[in-house]
Structures are given as C-alpha cells and as structure tokens.
Amino acid sequence: MTQAPISDRARAIADNVERFVRETVAPHEQDPRMGAHGPSDALADELKDKARAANVLTPHILDDGSHLTHAETALVLRKSGLSPLGPVACNTAAPDEGNMYLLGKVGSPEAKERFLKPLVEGRARSAFFMTEPADENGAGSDPSMMQTVAKMDGNHWVINGRKTFITGAEGAKVGIVMAKSDDGACMFLVDLPDPAIRIERVLDTIDSSMPGGHAVITIDNLRVPADQMLGESGEGFKYAQVRLAPARLTHCMRWHGAATRANEIATDYACRRKAFGKPLIDHEGVGFMLAQNLIDLKHTELMIDWCAAVLDTGDLGTAESSMTKTHVAETLFKIADRCVQAMGGTGVSGDTIVEQVFREIRAFRIYDGPTEVHKWSLAKKIKREWSAD
Known part of the structure; x- marks a missing residue:
C-alpha cells in the first residue's frame, strides 16, 4: 500500500508539538503534583494553558473541526508522547482523544456543541464507561457480557450497573456510558459529576500518567434524557468499534514517543x-x-504508519488493529525493559522517566485489549478463512 504523503502543515504541527513537549512540558516531569493516580487537574490545566498559548492544544483537530489524516496524526501524537505529560498537555491523551473521535463521527450537531466542543477546547475531561467488574461476570475484554442495563421510563432512560477501570472518571465533566437495552448495547452522553454515578474507589495501578486514575463505579438509577443517547438503540457495539480501533492505534503512537524518549x-x-x-x-x-x-x-514506527494508512482508506478491520496493538505494545515493552537494564540502578529509580515509561507500557499490554485477547481474535479469523477455503 502506498501511503498518502504527509502534508507540510502536519509536519509543521508535529515540529511545534515536539519543541513544546521537550522544552516546556518535560521540565514538569518531577512536579510534585504528579501523583499515583496521575497528574492533578491543577497541573493538567496549567499545561493545557501553556499548550493553548503555544498553539499546540488538540493539534490533530483543525480549527474547522476536521482531523488530520490518521497517518498525519501518527506523526503528531508520537511527538506529543515524548513525555508522559505531553498527551495531557496537548490534549491528545486517552480517553479524551478517543471520545472526541467518536463524538465527531457519531454525535449529533447538538451533542457536538454541548459535549464535544469543551473537550476539543481543553476545558473538560471525559470518561468512557464500558469495562465491568470481572467478579460479576461483567464486560471486560468481552463487551457482549455487559451487565449494565438501560430501561425506558417516560422520556428518560434509567441506567443501573457497575463499571471498573474507568479512566479519568474522577474529575471528568463528560461521560459516555455503555449499557444494554432490550435492543442491545447502547451509548449515552451524560454530564458529570452526577450523584447517580458514584466513585467507589480509585484503584492503585502500575501506571500513573492519566489524570483521575482508574475508578470503580456504581451507577444507581441514572436518568438520562432520551435525546442524550449517542446514535441509535442497539448500535453500541458498532460505535464502540468506531472508537476502539483508532484508539488502539493512537495509544501505539503516544507510547512510541515515550519509548523513543x-x-x-x-x-x-x-x-x-x-x-x-x-x-x-x-x-x-x-x-x-x-x-x-x-x-x-523503526519497526514499530513502520507498523503504526502502515495501520494508519489502512485506516485512512476506511478499510481498517479488527485484524489490522489487533496485529498492530499487540506487536507494538509487546515490542515497546521490550524497548523500555532494555532501557531500564542498560541504566542499571538508575533505571529503576525515579530520577528519570525511564522507570515510569516501563510501568506505563507494561499496563498498555493489557488495556484496550490484552495481547492474548487480540491473538485469540486473530486465531478465530485464521480458522474462519481456513474453513472458507
């Protein structure tokens, strides 16, 4: 496949992002406002203000609301990832980046004005409520097991259930909640905080780069107006793929930058x-x-660029995104591990970001689908194609 050329505009954006991350963001990596559950909102807001002033806030979304191509986004997001704080500062971090992409593709004009605009402008954070506790046989890597339910009551949907590993829920202002109606999986847009969405606890996890950490959530009789359903009832899994396939790839982009640094x-x-x-x-x-x-x-960069080029054709399937996410996550972890080993005792200390990058990429091997789930999906595809022959 011949990749479309990267525009001069995208290269200039990437250069500006790299300069900003190296010169302005990196000095904050030892900031005391960096905590076990990610940077504080005060630090995140300060960095976003600096990015806004440098004209590198949400750099992959242009002033008219259009996006750079995925291939161009790969270049820009790799540069934003040169510091663990870079995606936070530039507003290219998960889950906001994936939520912005989904809202841009599926949201109504009203939803875009109310929920998407403050995310693009860096005035709000968001959370994506999909994963459920394994001890309740909820939706983890298998969203078809979803236990959270949505029932109509007049002109509102009433949602009940539990969620876990919800990144950024603490402090978020926009939520996308997945629940199951009689038609199937659905997505709902909600304003946060809401007393019906209760944070039970924020988990202590190996990674610490995302504001708000990862929370366990109880949803108790959450009432959502009918017009705040995202898309159509029963189409939630389709919309999830709209979000998740590119989001797996943008994770690869950001962590490639971190491994490079x-x-x-x-x-x-x-x-x-x-x-x-x-x-x-x-x-x-x-x-x-x-x-x-x-x-x-270089190998992982080429694979990311290949997958981005396929995505730009509109033909990206589960297999391409699974192969890329699996290979890039596993390979970047080996890179981070060698960096730690080469630096000896210094490599396992907090004196540099190498130790943090090692932890963050170790977590990346699990979130957005563990390596084993992606390989299982690919094995099923192999069997289907073999059977068809």
Whole structure:
C-alpha cells in the first residue's frame, strides 16, 4: 500500500508539538503534583494553558473541526508522547482523544456543541464507561457480557450497573456510558459529576500518567434524557468499534514517543557512564541492547504508519488493529525493559522517566485489549478463512 504523503502543515504541527513537549512540558516531569493516580487537574490545566498559548492544544483537530489524516496524526501524537505529560498537555491523551473521535463521527450537531466542543477546547475531561467488574461476570475484554442495563421510563432512560477501570472518571465533566437495552448495547452522553454515578474507589495501578486514575463505579438509577443517547438503540457495539480501533492505534503512537524518549535517555547514560575502563556503550551487552532498540523503534514506527494508512482508506478491520496493538505494545515493552537494564540502578529509580515509561507500557499490554485477547481474535479469523477455503 502506498501511503498518502504527509502534508507540510502536519509536519509543521508535529515540529511545534515536539519543541513544546521537550522544552516546556518535560521540565514538569518531577512536579510534585504528579501523583499515583496521575497528574492533578491543577497541573493538567496549567499545561493545557501553556499548550493553548503555544498553539499546540488538540493539534490533530483543525480549527474547522476536521482531523488530520490518521497517518498525519501518527506523526503528531508520537511527538506529543515524548513525555508522559505531553498527551495531557496537548490534549491528545486517552480517553479524551478517543471520545472526541467518536463524538465527531457519531454525535449529533447538538451533542457536538454541548459535549464535544469543551473537550476539543481543553476545558473538560471525559470518561468512557464500558469495562465491568470481572467478579460479576461483567464486560471486560468481552463487551457482549455487559451487565449494565438501560430501561425506558417516560422520556428518560434509567441506567443501573457497575463499571471498573474507568479512566479519568474522577474529575471528568463528560461521560459516555455503555449499557444494554432490550435492543442491545447502547451509548449515552451524560454530564458529570452526577450523584447517580458514584466513585467507589480509585484503584492503585502500575501506571500513573492519566489524570483521575482508574475508578470503580456504581451507577444507581441514572436518568438520562432520551435525546442524550449517542446514535441509535442497539448500535453500541458498532460505535464502540468506531472508537476502539483508532484508539488502539493512537495509544501505539503516544507510547512510541515515550519509548523513543526513554531510549534517548538510556543512550545518553550509556555513552557518559564508564565501567571497567570504558563507556557502557562500548560493552557489547549494553551497546547491542541499544542497537536493538533502534531497530525495534523503526519497526514499530513502520507498523503504526502502515495501520494508519489502512485506516485512512476506511478499510481498517479488527485484524489490522489487533496485529498492530499487540506487536507494538509487546515490542515497546521490550524497548523500555532494555532501557531500564542498560541504566542499571538508575533505571529503576525515579530520577528519570525511564522507570515510569516501563510501568506505563507494561499496563498498555493489557488495556484496550490484552495481547492474548487480540491473538485469540486473530486465531478465530485464521480458522474462519481456513474453513472458507
């Protein structure tokens, strides 16, 4: 497949984002407002203000509401990912980036004005309420098991259920809630906070880059006006794929940037640090690890670009997004692991972002579908195609 050329406009945007992240955002990586459940809203808002002033806020969505191509977005989001705080500052972070994409594709003009506009402008955060607790046989990697229900009552839907690992729920102003009606899966737009959506607790997880952390949620008789259903009743799984296939890819873009930066830090360390009479880079065990990192970074970049180019044709299927998410997540984790190893004790300390990148990418191997679920999906496709022959 021949990839459409990247426009000069997109390259200029990417250059500006890279400069902003390296020069303005990276110095905040040791900010005390970085907590176990992500950066505080005060820090996030301050960084968004700086991005707004630098004209790099929500850079992948243009002033007229149109998007860069997915191939162009890949370049821009990789640059935003050069710091764990970069996507937060530039408003390209999950779950907001995926929610903005979904609302742009499916939302009515009224929904776009009320719910999408404040997200694009960086004045609000959002949460996507899909995953459910495994101990209740709820929807985790298998959304067909969804237990959250929606029933009509007059001109309102009444929603009840529990959700878990809901990223950014604490502090969010916009929610997209998935629930099951008699027609099937549905999505609902809600203003947050709402007393019917109760945060039971924010989980302590291995990652710490997303504002609000990951929460366990109880939804108790949430009343949503009928006109706040996103799209049509029973079409929720279709809309979920509209969101999730590109969102898996944009995760890959952002974490590729983070792995690139971690490798830069590890390379600088290995070239300066001496052991046994010579720089670490001259020891084959270290030098070969960093050489393999360069190979793997280029390989994953090419795979991301391939998947983005396919997505731009409108033909991206589950298989392409599953292959890319699986391979990129697993490979970036190996890169981050080598960076930690090359830096020794410094690599496991908080003195640089290498340790955080290692943790974040380890979590990436699970969210948006664990590696094993994607491989299982691909194996089913292999069997179907074999049976058809």
